[in-house]
Amino acid sequence: MKVIEKIKAASKEEQEVLFSFEYFPPRTQDGVDKMLEQLDRMSLHSPAYWDITWRDSAAKLSLEMANVMQNLFSIETMMHLTCTKMPVEEIDHALDTIKSQGLHNVLALRGDPPLGQDKFVKTEGGFECALDLVTHIRNKYGDYFGITIAGYPEAHPDVLRIDDGLPTSEGYQNDLAYLKRKVDAGADLIITQLFFDTNIFLNFVNDCRQIGITCPIVPGILPINDYKGFLKMTNLCKTKIPTEITTALESIKDNEEAVRAYGIHIGTEMCKKILAHGIKTLHFYTVNKEIPALSILMNLGLISEINISRPLPINEEDVKKMSSELKKMLRR
Numbered sequence: 001m002k003v004i005e006k007i008k009a010a011s012k013e014e015q016e017v018l019f020s021f022e023y024f025p026p027r028t029q030d031g032v033d034k035m036l037e038q039l040d041r042m043s044l045h046s047p048a049y050w051d052i053t054w055r056d057s058a059a060k061l062s063l064e065m066a067n068v069m070q071n072l073f074s075i076e077t078m079m080h081l082t083c084t085k086m087p088v089e090e091i092d093h094a095l096d097t098i099k100s101q102g103l104h105n106v107l108a109l110r111g112d113p114p115l116g117q118d119k120f121v122k123t124e125g126g127f128e129c130a131l132d133l134v135t136h137i138r139n140k141y142g143d144y145f146g147i148t149i150a151g152y153p154e155a156h157p158d159v160l161r162i163d164d165g166l167p168t169s170e171g172y173q174n175d176l177a178y179l180k181r182k183v184d185a186g187a188d189l190i191i192t193q194l195f196f197d198t199n200i201f202l203n204f205v206n207d208c209r210q211i212g213i214t215c216p217i218v219p220g221i222l223p224i225n226d227y228k229g230f231l232k233m234t235n236l237c238k239t240k241i242p243t244e245i246t247t248a249l250e251s252i253k254d255n256e257e258a259v260r261a262y263g264i265h266i267g268t269e270m271c272k273k274i275l276a277h278g279i280k281t282l283h284f285y286t287v288n289k290e291i292p293a294l295s296i297l298m299n300l301g302l303i304s305e306i307n308i309s310r311p312l313p314i315n316e317e318d319v320k321k322m323s324s325e326l327k328k329m330l331r332r
């Protein structure tokens with residue numbers, strides 16, 4: 001089922017809040033079993049969907065993870081797909097593969113430049129931007145896929161000024177206009193880049209509505225789990241951090257437990273404010289950690305307990321087979 005259909009159906013039910021979890025493919029063979037165990041536990045919380053990120057250097061792994069997430073756990077899965085180093089034949093191979101696995105959801109992205117390069121350069125025979133990818137998917141696959149795109153409440157990092165890290169008003173408006181072109185080309189859902197200033201997100205939603213973007217806009221929430229990870233992600237994404245968050249974290253940065261508890265507190269407050277504004281779908285950048293996102297959901301009353309565990313396997317033979325396939329890919 002397309003995620004957009006789930007969101008539309010839920011919007012008719014006054015009280016229903018949906019949530020989703022984002023994962024990246026495991027990087028080590030040891031990580032494979034841990035991830036399968038975690039996905040099993042997370043699946044018991046019935047996320048509306050979950051998604052798996054894409055790395056051009058690990059394409060097969062993303063494809064196999066997408067298959068596992070959709071078919072072993074029976075949770076609607078959205079696979080990310082970027083244009084980085086992807087000629088159209090490879091894009092189509094990826095889309096044909098997930099289609100044959102029964103996935104109906106793709107997050108269409110341009111992608112970042114490959115490691116060591118500053119600027120994104122179109123691959124020969126590939127696409128220049130997410131707009132081209134969305135157009136291609138709609139032209140070639142019709143309505144089969146629900147297409148999600150990325151939105152940037154603080155504008156995409158490419159349009160931020162170097163001196164103050166802010167977009168010019170023109171840069172911000174151009175970014176919005178371009179976002180609308182992606183929607184007009186066939187995208188039906190927007191997930192935002194992470195942010196910590198909830199007002200920036202709410203203003204962005206308002207600005208999107210002003211220029212005629214009507215599709216759901218889902219906030220991307222990064223629960224702060226540890227100080228180093230927080231700095232790494234926010235530097236990478238050039239996120240604006242409200243002064244009170246910087247000050248609070250500075251004073252507890254060496255205390256892992258305190259940082260995590262603060263992250264859960266801040267994440268809960270952000271989500272409460274967003275929900276109070278009538279936005280009823282929350283997307284968590286889990287960074288493959290389960291406790292912070294689940295603690296926020298507990299605080300919001302959206303789940304009733306965290307440590308539900310059951311012994312893997314759901315189906316011993318299937319899990320063993322999937323686990324060994326994934327491990328083989330990491331060995332190559």
Ligand code: FAD
Pocket residue numbers: 052053054055080081082107108109110111112113128129130131149150151156157158159174175178179191192193194220
């Ligand atoms: P685009 O939508 O193509 O836009 C990029 C920038 O170029 C914008 O500033 C846009 O305004 C400008 N632009 C592009 N074309 C035009 C045009 N024709 N006219 C005017 N302006 C234009 N990266 C990964 O590698 N793997 C992932 O799995 C992944 N998942 C992500 C998930 C989410 C929810 C988000 C928010 C980001 C994710 N990223 C991922 C990062 C993303 O690939 C980068 O942010 C990348 O730099 C831009 O991708 P995009 O799809 O937003 O690009």
